[in-house]
Amino acid sequence: MTPILEVRDLSRHFGAIRAVDGVSFRLAPGEMLALIGPNGAGKSTCFDMLMGQTDPTSGQVLLDGRDISGWPARRVWRAGVGRTFQVTATYGSMRVVENVQTALMSHHRRSFAAWPRFRRLYRDEAMALLEQVGMADQAGRPAAVLAYGDLKRLDLAMALAHGPRLLLMDEPTAGMAPAERAALMELTAGIVARQGMAVLFTEHDMEAVFGHAHRVLVLNRGEIIADGPPEAIRADARVQEVYLGGGAEALAAEARDG
């Protein structure tokens, strides 16, 4: 099967800092791949390059076998990739439902339309997306007043607006209460299973990682040090060393601190 995403020897250097250094991996359709590693390992930088929001210093990103390195984010998005942000990015001056409508409007290529009334456009589709992430009851609230966990779910609804084939989620549960985390991961896993999209996500919460990922990549100082099924990663000596010999417990603890 051709991979939906293939990353070849991808690097991004900031001056002397090698944030990402020669990373290669593949992602199959329908696969849920976790990218883990300590803070500063280069996970977000990696996501930025996949989404076209940072240009790689070298290396390639292939989507369905097509080289998309250097494309602007909006083009990557049109090619079927959606992302959520580690620090949520929503439109604070709009209501919740309008945030999603804005994404839908872009998907339908109406963002330059100056005549129709925005309020009525794609309202039902937007509500359906909010329903999916359990935010329908807050649709009319200003996004600026949402609790953090709700912002994360709104962010997800926006990333799903164009029915992506590949979803990138940067720390989807960071800053959430434990019960909320589990619920969000269940939710995401359900959507993924139903729609058959591929997911690449970073996460500090090890329950989320080992509970849902089909495969795990471990990144440390910009380099991949392990790649395999969750059980193998759990047992990997180098991974345990990176996490100071603590296994899942230390990983979870670190997640709570940082």
Added chain:
Amino acid sequence: MGLILAQLLTGLANAGALFMVASGLSLIFGVTRIVNFAHGSFYMLGAYVGYSLMQVLPGAVGFWGAILLSGLVVGLIGALVEVIVLRRVYAAPELFQLVATFGVILVVQDLALAIWGPTDLLGPRAPGLRGVVRVMGEPVPQYDLALIAITPVVALALWYLIARTRVGVLVRAATQDREMVAALGVNQRWLFTGTFFLGCALAGLGGALQLPKGGADLLMDFTILAQVFVVVVIGGMGSLPGALLASVLISVLNVFGVSYLPQSTLVLMYVVMVAVLMWRPFGLLGRAEVAGELGQVGAPEEPIRPAGWPIRATVAAALAVLAALPFWGSPFSVVLATDILIFCLFAASLHMLIGLGGLVSFGHAAFWGGGAYVAALLVARLDVPMEVAMLAAPVGAGLAALAVGWIALRASGVYFAMLTLAFAQLLWSLVLQWGAVTGGDDGIVGVWPADWASGNTAYFYLALALSVGGILALRHMAHAPLGYALRAARDAPLRAEATGLHTRRLQLVAFALAGTLAGLAGGLFVFSKGSVFPNELEISRSFDALIVVFLGGVKTLSGGWVGGAVFESAEDLLTRFAFWRLTLGLLIIAVVIVAPEGIVGAARGLARRAGLTRDADPAREDAR
């Protein structure tokens, strides 16, 4: 060879005052993030205060003492302004503070007029330095050489202060990261006040030092401000070495320009500025992070919704009353209402750009004045009928905006603002210096409307239709996908791009649209007055629009035209009295302090407290 050297020396001498004013502005911006429009006024005050002090202090000691004292006095005045006015508005949305500094400009102008009178003052010459020195046969004033010696001393002292002292550590920390200062446990208030003192003292020193060369007059404030903006932007906001480098560059360029290209000195300066910024968008020695994000600080904006029927009914009724004005008002009120309507359209166009797009332009007069000149030139030079000229004004201005926006949008924040200012100044200098076509200072006169629109009443209806139509169109656009896409690009550009929005193209469309409507307003303006002069393109005209937008309220949909109506009426009322600038300036400062959300924002707050409207939040009301 000798001549060139002598000119170089003159340029270096001129760079001194420019550097001092520019470094002051740069410092203040770096630490407080306030673009101090009033900085030129402090320079002017320095010159006037220095003049008066030199009258009473005798001899060489008196002369140099007066210069130092002027710096001190002006610094104290600056600190006072910071404590009395600006301190109250730091929490206001970013850039709102510049409205207050604009009020200070007006106040200082009238105070200077009251104290020193309207005639230009000739500066006294420096005792002991009245002669010239021959440099390779060419005469160079001794005072110029003194200035060339003094500037590096001031620059070094400043460098020492910033690079080697504890105060300097704080200033640098604040320039790079504002939160860090709070974390250091520093009394931020005193740091800001101190910075204002230093920055204004430098401006005052610059003003006093150039007395023997340029004297003192009431136009100094805007003349230097234009140059200082150029210097700060070319050098890089917040960079002192950049300010020094750019001051020398611009001063030398000016001196050579005067000798070899006398017809285009002004044009030259702005061309250089645009060229530098295209090459390095953050200036020669500036850094991106100091650019600042404009317009998005403070309480989040409330979601918008189409007006309910009570508001629509009220507006319709008010429009009906206004449309009947020729039947119940005096002939004069009809003319006044025409002026106000035209200005409201101009303000509303800028308000859209700032409010929806988050794009703060310092040079919107380019399109207002540009539209006016397009129409006037077509009528006066080519005998084109009014109807065509009135169409050409928005089209011409819109195309110009497309070109300017295409370049200016490469930068963001305060650099974008400065680039728009540079283009406006470029256009202004072109119109001023290309006299053969534009009439230069004499403007273009005799631009009257077609017969059917020539009566005051007929023209009032034309202005009413086009202005109200334009404002309603802008409002409609805010509720359309384009308006939402613009706000998305402003609220979270990364998210917008990651959901397929072409943020820069959206902003370009907004910029062009704002320019088009400003051009329409300019076209209406020129036929209502019958003439146009270069001052319609000046900085102060751009500032007028900017102030009005902020006074009306950026985070509301109607702030533009409401601010325009209030400001234009107030100005019309006040200009009949002596010291109207003082009054208007104080009024502006009062609004800034009492209603930092602008007039519409404050009115909305009052209405809410009185129970007339509801809060935006618990409204699940319109989920469906």
